[in-house]
Amino acid sequence: MIKIAPSILSADFARLGEDIRTVETADYLHFDVMDGLFVPNISIGIPVLQSVRKATDMVLDVHLMITEPVRYVAEFVKAGADILVFHVESQAPDKTQDAIRKVRAMGARVGLSVRPKTQWEILLPYLDSLDLVLVMTVEPGFGGQAFMQDQLPKIAALRREIDRRGIRCELEVDGGINVETARLCVEAGANVLVAGSAVFGAPDRADMIARLRGAAGKDEPS
Numbered sequence: 001m002i003k004i005a006p007s008i009l010s011a012d013f014a015r016l017g018e019d020i021r022t023v024e025t026a027d028y029l030h031f032d033v034m035d036g037l038f039v040p041n042i043s044i045g046i047p048v049l050q051s052v053r054k055a056t057d058m059v060l061d062v063h064l065m066i067t068e069p070v071r072y073v074a075e076f077v078k079a080g081a082d083i084l085v086f087h088v089e090s091q092a093p094d095k096t097q098d099a100i101r102k103v104r105a106m107g108a109r110v111g112l113s114v115r116p117k118t119q120w121e122i123l124l125p126y127l128d129s130l131d132l133v134l135v136m137t138v139e140p141g142f143g144g145q146a147f148m149q150d151q152l153p154k155i156a157a158l159r160r161e162i163d164r165r166g167i168r169c170e171l172e173v174d175g176g177i178n179v180e181t182a183r184l185c186v187e188a189g190a191n192v193l194v195a196g197s198a199v200f201g202a203p204d205r206a207d208m209i210a211r212l213r214g215a216a217g218k219d220e221p222s
């Protein structure tokens with residue numbers, strides 16, 4: 001089953017609660033955190049996450065694009081993250097291991113993300129301890145960018161490795177997802193699709209969520 005995670009980066013932050021209610025048929029709610037250092041943009045953080053946690057029962061999929069996330073992972077889980085994802089490039093490997101342990105000890109799910117230029121093999125030492133891997137299909141930092149087709153082999157390689165190990169690790173993609181690119185990602189092996197502008201820019205958001213979910217083929221309305 002394909003899961004859809006609307007990214008609130010494309011929502012109207014002055015009407016965030018109402019916007020969240022329009023996407024509640026989705027599986028996860030994607031929450032992008034940027035610090036202006038790891039990526040050239042600044043978005044939202046802990047106080048907003050606390051408010052969103054109070055406003056919805058959706059599974060909160062928090063994507064940290066910040067330097068040295070180990071410093072903040074506990075705060076984000078406390079603020080309401082159900083799944084906490086951070087970048088493998090954002091700190092030294094011992095800190096990444098430490099951050100994974102911290103999130104798990106608090107009972108939340110944990111994921112690692114890779115930027116487009118990062119080789120997937122960097123994830124190999126961590127894979128058995130992850131609930132999710134996130135492949136960026138744009139350079140992280142902004143919504144509304146074009147999907148990078150050259151990331152498809154990375155998704156396929158990770159799918160093969162996850163299946164070979166027989167582990168329960170979800171494979172999520174983020175960046176430039178629309179009905180067409182969703183299909184390519186699902187065919188390559190992704191099972192969670194983040195979509196910001198495609199969902200929040202659609203006239204009927206629930207319909208767009210259903211169309212993205214049907215991206216693999218048969219149940220997609222024509």
Ligand code: DX5
Pocket residue numbers: 007008009010030032063138139140141142143144145174175176177194195196197198
């Ligand atoms: C970008 C963020 C994405 C972003 C995706 O760095 O991580 O989650 O919201 O936006 P779209 O779907 O518009 O590419």
Ligand code: ZN
Pocket residue numbers: 007030031032063174194
């Ligand atoms: Zn994201």
